[in-house]
Amino acid sequence: MALTTAQRQAAYRARRATAGESGNGDRRLDMWMSTEADLALARLARRYAMTKRQMLERLITRADDAIVRRLEPSSPQWDAYFIAER
Template identity: 50%
Template sequence: MATTSAERQRAYRARRPCAGENGERRLQNWVSTAAALALGRLARHARITRRAFLEKLLLDADQVTTRAMSDEVFDQYFALPRNKR
């Protein structure tokens, strides 16, 4: 018997936490239209996907932020409590 679209989607989402080098997490957020359009322009300009551009932006910002930290601040930064959705 064939699976339904909902069943295939559920199975796909169940596999994502183990995908890639370190798994993946789903983000679902609303942003302003201006921010969404800017993301699209920036990604097109860089000739990469919006996802790839956003990941690069976040990882670069994290690296810049942590590079300038003392050991104590660094430890506190990574010990932040997990956000509750």
């Protein structure tokens, strides 16, 4: 028996939790951004021949890496940076 559209969508969303090369999964980002930022993101992505998602991921991970490299692993600054607050 064929799956309904809702069943296929539910299965797809369930697989996202372990998607990707590392198996860490993907997380949904649902937000509004300024037109200026969106246009800049589109220009950057086009310049580097990648999707807007890839460009945004690259910008975020590079900024995070730059901060983490400057932190001492057992310092209070390290602990403060890695506290996940919403």
